[in-house]
Amino acid sequence: MAFSGTSTAPLEQHSAAPSPLFHIAPQRGWFELRPRELWDYRELLYFFVWRDVKIRYKQTFIGVAWVVLQPLLTMAVFTLFFGHLAKLPSQGLPYPVFYFAALVPWTYFSTALLGATGIVVENQRVITKVYFPRLILPISAVLSGLVDFSIGFLILVGVTLGYGLHPGFAALYLPFLLLLAVATALAVGLWLSALNALYRDVRYVMPFLMQFWMFASPVAYPASLVPQRWRWLYGLNPMTGVIEGFRWALTGQGSPPGVLVLASSAVVLLILAGGLLFFQRMEGTVADLV
Amino acid sequence: MNRVVIHAEQLSKRYRIGQIERPLQLREVLTRALRSPLSFLRPAPRETFWALKDVSLEVREGEVLGLIGRNGSGKTTLLKILSRITRPTAGRAEIRGHVGSLLEVGTGFHPDLTGRENTYLSGAILGMRKQEIARKFDEIVAFAELEKFIDTPVKHYSSGMYVRLAFAVAAHLEPEILLVDEVLAVGDIKFQKKCLGKMGDVARAGRTVVLVSHQLNQIRRLCHRALWLDDGSIRRDGPTAEVVSAYEAAMTEGDRSSPSRSNSATQKARFLRWEIAEPQGNSPHTLHTLGPAKVRFLLEVHQPISHAHHGVALYNADRQLMWGYGTDNLDLQAGLHEAVYEFPSLPLRPGMYSWLVTLWDESGAVDLWESIPDMLVATESYQHARDEWAGILNLPIALKIGPCTESRFPVVSPSGGNPT
Numbered sequence: 001m002a003f004s005g006t007s008t009a010p011l012e013q014h015s016a017a018p019s020p021l022f023h024i025a026p027q028r029g030w031f032e033l034r035p036r037e038l039w040d041y042r043e044l045l046y047f048f049v050w051r052d053v054k055i056r057y058k059q060t061f062i063g064v065a066w067v068v069l070q071p072l073l074t075m076a077v078f079t080l081f082f083g084h085l086a087k088l089p090s091q092g093l094p095y096p097v098f099y100f101a102a103l104v105p106w107t108y109f110s111t112a113l114l115g116a117t118g119i120v121v122e123n124q125r126v127i128t129k130v131y132f133p134r135l136i137l138p139i140s141a142v143l144s145g146l147v148d149f150s151i152g153f154l155i156l157v158g159v160t161l162g163y164g165l166h167p168g169f170a171a172l173y174l175p176f177l178l179l180l181a182v183a184t185a186l187a188v189g190l191w192l193s194a195l196n197a198l199y200r201d202v203r204y205v206m207p208f209l210m211q212f213w214m215f216a217s218p219v220a221y222p223a224s225l226v227p228q229r230w231r232w233l234y235g236l237n238p239m240t241g242v243i244e245g246f247r248w249a250l251t252g253q254g255s256p257p258g259v260l261v262l263a264s265s266a267v268v269l270l271i272l273a274g275g276l277l278f279f280q281r282m283e284g285t286v287a288d289l290v
Numbered sequence: 291m292n293r294v295v296i297h298a299e300q301l302s303k304r305y306r307i308g309q310i311e312r313p314l315q316l317r318e319v320l321t322r323a324l325r326s327p328l329s330f331l332r333p334a335p336r337e338t339f340w341a342l343k344d345v346s347l348e349v350r351e352g353e354v355l356g357l358i359g360r361n362g363s364g365k366t367t368l369l370k371i372l373s374r375i376t377r378p379t380a381g382r383a384e385i386r387g388h389v390g391s392l393l394e395v396g397t398g399f400h401p402d403l404t405g406r407e408n409t410y411l412s413g414a415i416l417g418m419r420k421q422e423i424a425r426k427f428d429e430i431v432a433f434a435e436l437e438k439f440i441d442t443p444v445k446h447y448s449s450g451m452y453v454r455l456a457f458a459v460a461a462h463l464e465p466e467i468l469l470v471d472e473v474l475a476v477g478d479i480k481f482q483k484k485c486l487g488k489m490g491d492v493a494r495a496g497r498t499v500v501l502v503s504h505q506l507n508q509i510r511r512l513c514h515r516a517l518w519l520d521d522g523s524i525r526r527d528g529p530t531a532e533v534v535s536a537y538e539a540a541m542t543e544g545d546r547s548s549p550s551r552s553n554s555a556t557q558k559a560r561f562l563r564w565e566i567a568e569p570q571g572n573s574p575h576t577l578h579t580l581g582p583a584k585v586r587f588l589l590e591v592h593q594p595i596s597h598a599h600h601g602v603a604l605y606n607a608d609r610q611l612m613w614g615y616g617t618d619n620l621d622l623q624a625g626l627h628e629a630v631y632e633f634p635s636l637p638l639r640p641g642m643y644s645w646l647v648t649l650w651d652e653s654g655a656v657d658l659w660e661s662i663p664d665m666l667v668a669t670e671s672y673q674h675a676r677d678e679w680a681g682i683l684n685l686p687i688a689l690k691i692g693p694c695t696e697s698r699f700p701v702v703s704p705s706g707g708n709p710t
Contacts, residue, residue, distance in 0.1 A: 019295075019386050019388070019466055020386075020387070020388065021384060021385070021386050022374065022384070022385040022386075022389070023382070023383075023384055024301075024371060024372070024374060024378065024382060024383040024384070024385065025377070025378070025381075025382040025383075026377055026378050026379055026380055026381075026382075027377055043414060043419060043420055044414050044415065047411055047414040047415070047420075050411075051400065051403070051411055054403065054407065055400060055402055055403070058402050058403075125394075125397075126397060126415060127375070128370075128375060128393075129375070129391070129393040129394050129397045130373070130375065130391055130393070130397055130398075130415055130416060130417075131373050131374040131375050131389070131391065132415070284376070285376060285377060287370065287375045287376040288305065288376050
């Protein structure tokens with residue numbers, strides 16, 4: 001077969017494996033998760049995360065500095081108003097450490113959730129032109145926040161050590177706590193992302209939701225302020241466990257994660273499962289809606 | 291016989307009209323639910339229309355299938371369903387092989403990223419592996435002729451550069467099945483030719499291609515088989531020449547009888563069709579010569595018209611007016627008339643052009659017809675090789691360069707000597 005094209009190998013990467021067979025049919029049933037397909041598109045996931053990070057840093061004037069400045073400035077504001085002015089307790093920790101240890105995971109969560117909510121609509125042009133498992137979008141939003149998180153985390157460790165506090169073995173809990181934050185962001189993000197594609201005014205609710213959620217988590221105050229009989233409800237908020245856990249893991253002070261963290265993890269898994277189903281259900285026809 | 295790579299059965303797609311117009315607002319849904327819970331539970335009846343109705347087709351490996359039809363006939367919807375971008379309302383299909391879909395130029399491009407970054411991003415979105423993109427990167431940049439600008443943010447590109455890069459990326463996509471939607475209708479003629487060439491390579495390399503295009507000459511050139519979609523259903527399916535001719539015939543007459551256009555009860559006259567009367571070629575709408583040509587417009591007059599004005603205008607693909615002419619004081623009896631324009635030459639840059647013919651009388655416009663199909667000027671090119679110096683006119687010159695033979699004007703030699 002002679003051809004005047006520039007490449008000399010036809011059907012390159014596909015010729016080794018047999019051609020895949022795709023079925024196209026109307027939406028049926030509730031459950032259609034395709035993990036194999038997600039794995040096939042892992043490179044695209046990487047590219048979406050890379051794009052998000054690159055653009056974020058290109059667009060801002062101060063670039064990387066913003067990643068560091070934002071939680072630091074918030075910490076300064078909290079220290080001043082919640083700490084010195086309102087004199088809220090801080091579990092024996094110096095105010096900056098108390099707030100910063102909460103703000104780093106919180107900022108990650110809030111950015112990831114907001115990112116995930118809007119990402120499907122933001123990418124409407126691409127969604128209507130090319131196929132890829134749409135699930136990749138909210139996953140990429142949740143993962144791209146981790147880049148900022150790592151930078152914030154390094155500063156956090158610096159600040160903590162700077163105040164003479166040392167993390168102990170408790171620090172081993174940190175990856176699990178982070179995983180819980182990621183899972184929560186993804187779980188809720190899937191629901192919101194799908195809802196936002198269906199009903200465009202969801203994004204107006206987001207600022208209120210995030211504010212409320214922040215105050216419902218022990219960011220500006222310790223969980224010990226919450227009356228004992230409401231502690232169980234308070235603990236169902238996964239971010240409660242994450243934030244308290246972060247403080248404890250980094251400084252050795254405060255309360256270790258307890259049963260409530262397990263309970264909230266279970267809740268997150270349920271929300272995640274529901275979110276996956278809901279998102280997949282919407283996936284097939286989202287291109288018609290955006 | 292090659293194996294079947296696309297097998298579609300009774301594909302149908304229904305859209306709710308309200309769905310497309312405006313996405314719902316959550317607060318509307320909630321207020322509706324609160325006000326009348328029962329009506330909320332009953333799905334609201336909404337106007338629907340079927341973009342595709344019972345479309346069944348089979349495509350074999352290596353075939354190049356052309357999809358033609360008017361705007362809104364369902365071609366893009368069919369491609370979207372086959373690309374898995376949207377799901378059908380009914381019917382099913384099976385696709386054997388990796389699918390690459392080119393439904394627009396510049397899929398995934400972000401203005402703040404450089405050409406290099408966008409190449410990787412767009413390539414990945416279109417389905418190429420990172421390794422593949424890296425390997426083809428130099429080729430892509432060379433195809434787009436953007437070596438110097440590849441590391442500049444794309445927002446600084448001119449629209450031409452943008453299109454070239456976007457298409458270069460898309461052109462190097464090598465899936466087993468390629469679905470293309472009119473993306474070849476962008477860019478200047480020279481670039482289009484390059485893209486057509488690459489498309490041809492793809493087809494010759496044994497890949498299966500489904501191509502949607504309004505440019506029938508493209509379809510004729512590239513496709514073995516054509517499918518004519520009309521109002522969501524298949525009107526004709528067969529060898530390219532056959533289907534395209536049938537489509538063209540219907541377009542020149544059929545469009546004139548579509549209800550939205552004519553109000554024939556009150557219309558005094560209307561233009562029916564046009565053709566290139568001379569020189570006679572394969573297609574009555576393609577101009578092959580830069581020499582004398584005759585263009586003929588057919589006019590059907592229902593009621594006698596007096597003191598009429600007839601105008602004609604020629605537009606290029608960018609909707610620039612090439613030429614216009616008007617005649618006054620025409621008296622036309624009822625019956626079939628023709629307006630024949632004799633041109634000593636139509637020195638136009640090769641490409642697509644459209645004629646506009648008008649007829650006015652004292653009471654106003656009698657008919658304004660944007661002629662269909664477009665006129666394709668497919669002549670030799672006497673233009674500069676570089677696109678930016680090509681221009682609108684294609685003047686068939688004869689050029690002689692050599693030592694100076696004689697001159698009407700005194701020539702002063704550079705040494706300042708006496709005039710020769």
